[in-house]
Amino acid sequence: MTKKTIAVLPGDGIGPEVTTAAINVLETIADKYDHHFTFQQGWIGGSAIDEKGDPLPRETKEMSAESDGILLGAVGGPKWDRLPGAERPEKGLLEIRKSLDLYANLRPVKAYASLIESSPLKEAIVANVDFLIVRELTGGLYFGEPKKREDIRGETQAIDTLLYKASEIKRIAERAFQAAQLRNGKVVSVDKANVLESSRLWRETVDDVHASYPDVELEHMLVDNAAMQLIAQPAAFDVMVTENTFGDILSDEASMLTGSLGLLPSASLGSTGVGLYEPVHGSAPDIAGENRANPLAAISSAAMMVKYGFKMEKEAEKIETAVEKVLADGYRTADIAPKMEEAVTTTEMTDAVIKALE
Numbered sequence: 001m002t003k004k005t006i007a008v009l010p011g012d013g014i015g016p017e018v019t020t021a022a023i024n025v026l027e028t029i030a031d032k033y034d035h036h037f038t039f040q041q042g043w044i045g046g047s048a049i050d051e052k053g054d055p056l057p058r059e060t061k062e063m064s065a066e067s068d069g070i071l072l073g074a075v076g077g078p079k080w081d082r083l084p085g086a087e088r089p090e091k092g093l094l095e096i097r098k099s100l101d102l103y104a105n106l107r108p109v110k111a112y113a114s115l116i117e118s119s120p121l122k123e124a125i126v127a128n129v130d131f132l133i134v135r136e137l138t139g140g141l142y143f144g145e146p147k148k149r150e151d152i153r154g155e156t157q158a159i160d161t162l163l164y165k166a167s168e169i170k171r172i173a174e175r176a177f178q179a180a181q182l183r184n185g186k187v188v189s190v191d192k193a194n195v196l197e198s199s200r201l202w203r204e205t206v207d208d209v210h211a212s213y214p215d216v217e218l219e220h221m222l223v224d225n226a227a228m229q230l231i232a233q234p235a236a237f238d239v240m241v242t243e244n245t246f247g248d249i250l251s252d253e254a255s256m257l258t259g260s261l262g263l264l265p266s267a268s269l270g271s272t273g274v275g276l277y278e279p280v281h282g283s284a285p286d287i288a289g290e291n292r293a294n295p296l297a298a299i300s301s302a303a304m305m306v307k308y309g310f311k312m313e314k315e316a317e318k319i320e321t322a323v324e325k326v327l328a329d330g331y332r333t334a335d336i337a338p339k340m341e342e343a344v345t346t347t348e349m350t351d352a353v354i355k356a357l358e
């Protein structure tokens with residue numbers, strides 16, 4: 001019996017609904033394969049501000065650091081939108097990523113065959129889409145200093161700093177080349193090297209790292225072109241590596257190649273051993289509390305946890321196959337349902353996945 005302690009940080013909006021779904025799936029897996037998973041809940045985001053006065057309370061940070069893996073829902077919502085940057089729910093998420101040095105955010109983008117075949121969404125969904133976005137997660141505009149507002153001659157101005165050290169670029173490039181070696185051997189590095197100094201360093205560093213991976217093909221692409229190529233020929237991508245902000249935007253764009261943002265999982269990995277697993281989507285305040293959210297992104301994030309965090313390959317595959325099966329069987333939450341009246345709820349979709357695991 002393998003024992004694992006999982007820190008569960010549901011957060012805000014649909015976060016609690018989709019993390020509950022993922023926990024139910026993980027409990028089924030534990031029963032089936034004779035593992036023992038202990039779940040410890042912690043506050044993060046807006047609900048943590050309300051309960052503890054801090055978007056990342058110390059106890060959440062400590063519990064997460066000591067866990068074997070962190071399962072996160074989403075943070076944020078209109079209730080906290082007017083708070084200053086340093087006090088916002090999103091600050092809790094950025095702080096946990098930074099404090100655990102989770103610099104490599106893996107965001108797989110894969111179209112399910114059954115969604116292409118059986119859904120009127122088929123024009124949006126593109127066959128053969130199967131690539132991995134490797135997003136740098138602890139640098140760039142999100143963290144660079146100075147980051148502040150100031151009054152200059154009676155006018156307010158705001159500064160964010162896009163800063164990258166060569167060492168930060170090197171380690172994420174290494175992750176991308178290694179991922180490509182396990183896939184189809186092709187990396188596209190996305191930057192804005194025609195304008196940004198940080199991107200010119202990015203490009204040079206990626207080229208330097210590439211010298212150690214001669215078996216991997218490398219192409220550099222400007223981010224505006226990449227945004228277009230993702231739509232024009234998405235099946236041509238294998239691994240895309242990019243900086244924090246570009247990766248955030250391009251992954252939401254890429255989600256629509258699969259039909260919905262509610263399908264995309266992610267793993268944030270770093271140097272400390274503990275990983276954080278969360279859907280790419282946010283707290284979806286427009287559907288929160290309605291049992292309408294698609295839980296598959298969170299469930300697939302749980303699959304990434306058992307695969308990357310616990311090295312349980314067959315358990316991960318079991319979850320992935322169950323997700324494929326429920327889609328092939330026609331289960332559709334509202335975001336992917338051809339007709340609203342045919343949509344299943346979050347809990348019905350979760351129950352279908354659990355049934356498919358048995």
Ligand SMILES: NC(=O)c1ccc[n+]([C@@H]2O[C@H](COP(=O)([O-])OP(=O)(O)OC[C@H]3O[C@@H](n4cnc5c(N)ncnc54)[C@H](O)[C@@H]3O)[C@@H](O)[C@H]2O)c1
Nearest residue numbers: 074075076077261262280281282283284286287293294335
């Ligand atoms: N990792 C995170 O915690 C995270 C990620 C993105 C946004 N956010 C936060 O979430 C809040 C809302 O942001 P937003 O509205 O721009 O983005 P969002 O991702 O929450 O929602 C965008 C759209 O996608 C839909 N959607 C998202 N997830 C879905 C799911 N699982 N099933 C069905 N539909 C889904 C929503 O209903 C909405 O229409 C903001 O406060 C933002 O900062 C948090």
Ligand SMILES: CC(C)[C@H](C(=O)O)[C@@H](O)C(=O)O
Nearest residue numbers: 075076090093094248280282
């Ligand atoms: C909520 C926000 C800070 C976060 C990000 O930009 O990293 C989110 O959009 C994501 O994609 O995880």
Ligand SMILES: [Mg+2]
Nearest residue numbers: 248249252280
């Ligand atoms: Mg995002």
